[in-house]
Amino acid sequence: MTRPTPPQTVLVTGFEPFGGETINPSWEAAHALDGERLGGAVFAARRLPCVVDDAGPVLIDAIEELNPALVLCLGLAGGRTDVSIERVAINIVDARIPDNAGRQPVDEPVVEGAPAAYFSTLPIKAMLRALHDDGIPASISSTAGTYVCNAVFYALSHYIATERPALRGGFIHVPWLPAMAIRHAGAPSLALDAVVEAVRVMAVTALGVERDIRVAAGTTH
Ligand code: PCA
Numbered sequence: 001m002t003r004p005t006p007p008q009t010v011l012v013t014g015f016e017p018f019g020g021e022t023i024n025p026s027w028e029a030a031h032a033l034d035g036e037r038l039g040g041a042v043f044a045a046r047r048l049p050c051v052v053d054d055a056g057p058v059l060i061d062a063i064e065e066l067n068p069a070l071v072l073c074l075g076l077a078g079g080r081t082d083v084s085i086e087r088v089a090i091n092i093v094d095a096r097i098p099d100n101a102g103r104q105p106v107d108e109p110v111v112e113g114a115p116a117a118y119f120s121t122l123p124i125k126a127m128l129r130a131l132h133d134d135g136i137p138a139s140i141s142s143t144a145g146t147y148v149c150n151a152v153f154y155a156l157s158h159y160i161a162t163e164r165p166a167l168r169g170g171f172i173h174v175p176w177l178p179a180m181a182i183r184h185a186g187a188p189s190l191a192l193d194a195v196v197e198a199v200r201v202m203a204v205t206a207l208g209v210e211r212d213i214r215v216a217a218g219t220t221h
Contacts, residue, residue: 008041010203011068011169013059015075015148018050018100025177026074029195038203041069048073050100050148052093056110056155063159063167070206071169072122072199073156075149076176081188082137083198084173085124086144089153090117094146110154118157120170123205123212130205136198137190140217144171168206172199 012034014027027047034045046062048055063071077084091109098104124140131138144150153171160167174195175181181189 005040007037008069008207009066010038010041010043010207011046011062011066011071012043012199012203013046013048013062013071013073013152015048015050015055016100018148019097021076021180023177023180024076025174025180025192025195026076028177028192029174029199030074032192032196033199038200039207041203041207043203044068048152052095052099052103052105052148052151053101055148055152059152059156060159063164068167070203071156071167072202072206073149073152073169073171074199075152075171075173077145077149077173078176078180078184079187080173080175082139082175082190083131083195084139084141085122085127085202086120086153086171086173087124087140087142088117088119089144089150089157089171090146091115091154092146093151096147099148110151111158114158118154118161121157121160121168122170122202123209124170125215125217126209126213127202127205128217129213129215130201131198134197134201136194136201138198141173142219144173149173172202174198
């Protein structure tokens with residue numbers, strides 16, 4: 001008798017609230033997907049602390065525990081208008097506000113002596129097209145900022161490059177939820193259901209597309 005193959009794990013992470021907010025849509029979306037089946041895969045969600053020194057190690061521990069086939073890290077970028085698929089992680093922390101441990105590093109590397117930057121190993125253009133085909137507003141972003149999200153994205157990318165070259169993983173920023181945007185006049189927002197659906201679409205695409213497609217999605221500034 002052949003044993004059924006266990007489902008592949010898609011690790012999806014979100015962050016705890018930060019910067020005076022009481023909710024973080026990135027964790028709300030990840031949490032909503034925890035345990036959900038997706039074809040031959042299953043989502044496992046983990047919440048990361050919004051702490052520069054801790055978030056990367058918590059993520060790496062989760063990868064070593066779960067041995068996922070794919071890692072999608074989510075974070076909030078209040079003010080962004082759509083699902084932002086991040087292209088590049090940079091080796092710098094320049095925190096505009098203190099993190100949740102009260103530390104505010106300025107111009108410190110994420111990993112001492114490591115390369116300046118890494119590109120996402122996700123098929124970002126194929127993911128972008130799949131989101132648009134599904135009617136979800138999305139774009140490619142070429143900066144994940146210089147705070148905890150970029151630090152996690154960099155830690156993940158450095159880990160993949162040095163320890164697990166076969167693993168695919170990257171970072172996606174999401175806008176405020178409508179209930180959060182109310183407090184910021186005129187601010188853009190995206191409903192939680194749309195964010196959750198976006199993560200499903202991105203996961204299916206990243207699991208199924210080996211070579212990324214070539215479509216222009218850059219910016220002039
Ligand atoms: N967004 C912050 C950190 C946690 C989060 O959800 C960022 O973009 O760095």
